């Protein structure tokens with residue numbers, strides 16, 4: 189057999205999906221699984237967007253411009269202006285989800301061997317995109333004991349070498365739910381300027397900022413027009429993960445010209461997805477407010493419930509819809525697998541119930557970190573979250589008394 193590329197063989201496997209075969213087997217046996225492992229919201233998509241699909245009357249489903257439809261980019265530009273951010277439609281490039289915005293940004297900014305600094309724990313796919321580009325990830329560690337605050341600026345500066353090209357942040361953060369304050373963003377701005385780096389800011393959870401906290405988009409940082417690339421997406425905002433629409437936003441025209449070469453090679457972003465996205469941006473403020481309130485009540489509910497389970501600890505996340513949870517087990521991955529293969533909460537549903545969680549070790553680049561942590565996505569309704577908490581509490585009790 190011909191050999192695969194070393195790059196492909198070295199790609200990390202997704203910590204979120206790697207337990208999927210065990211979940212499929214349990215589901216095949218009729219077990220009800222509460223999926224807290226993946227950021228797939230159960231929230232309905234805005235009716236207006238669904239209606240737009242029903243109204244499609246095209247006779248040919250053609251390619252669209254490589255940069256994305258102008259009307260969609262204009263809609264996104266209006267969206268940013270509602271946040272006080274001025275972005276010209278020309279500064280927006282539409283991609284297949286935030287995922288391809290990340291991939292094309294990595295490919296456009298980093299050469300093999302270049303270094304990118306990422307706070308850990310981090311969205312695990314950053315490691316895969318870095319691997320695809322041949323880039324080397326250097327991490328600064330944030331810790332559950334400190335509420336996953338962004339490590340001090342000195343920690344970032346210590347990691348900078350002549351090979352460093354970029355810093356990547358996710359704000360609000362997946363997987364920690366952490367939020368960077370405007371002061372922290374200013375400190376990052378100073379480092380980026382001092383060392384002439386790219387600042388990649390993944391803001392796909394921008395809507396989900398809680399407790400009245402001030403939010404500072406990287407696009408609002410002064411003097412960084414050539415440095416900042418914002419990654420954005422409609423997936424979580426409008427519960428439209430399946431339409432695959434995201435974008436990269438940068439005021440750096442030369443960089444956009446490079447990004448466009450990747451975009452032209454893949455011809456165009458999804459046609460139908462763009463139509464749906466365009467119909468989601470305006471006139472959905474009430475929808476967004478409802479979704480926001482729902483997530484706050486889920487967050488409060490799950491965090492309180494988790495901290496009530498003996499030996500379990502989690503912080504109150506300031507944003508997004510995830511939280512990292514410390515469990516009273518040595519090896520959270522083993523526990524997560526056992527929940528799917530061995531444990532069944534019986535007596536309520538005929539086939540039994542269990543939970544699926546994401547082991548947190550895969551969100552850290554540093555070996556050994558996060559071994560007793562999991563990430564929970566509070567993307568289920570409160571009734572299911574309540575059941576999931578009961579099931580988790582029983583699972584922990586049984587696992588520890590084996």
Ligand SMILES: Cc1ncc(COP(=O)(O)O)c(C=O)c1O
Nearest residue numbers: 227285286287311362421423434
């Ligand atoms: C932090 C972060 N960035 C980007 C993405 C990519 O999302 P999509 O490709 O659906 O836009 C996700 C998805 O979970 C995410 O959590």
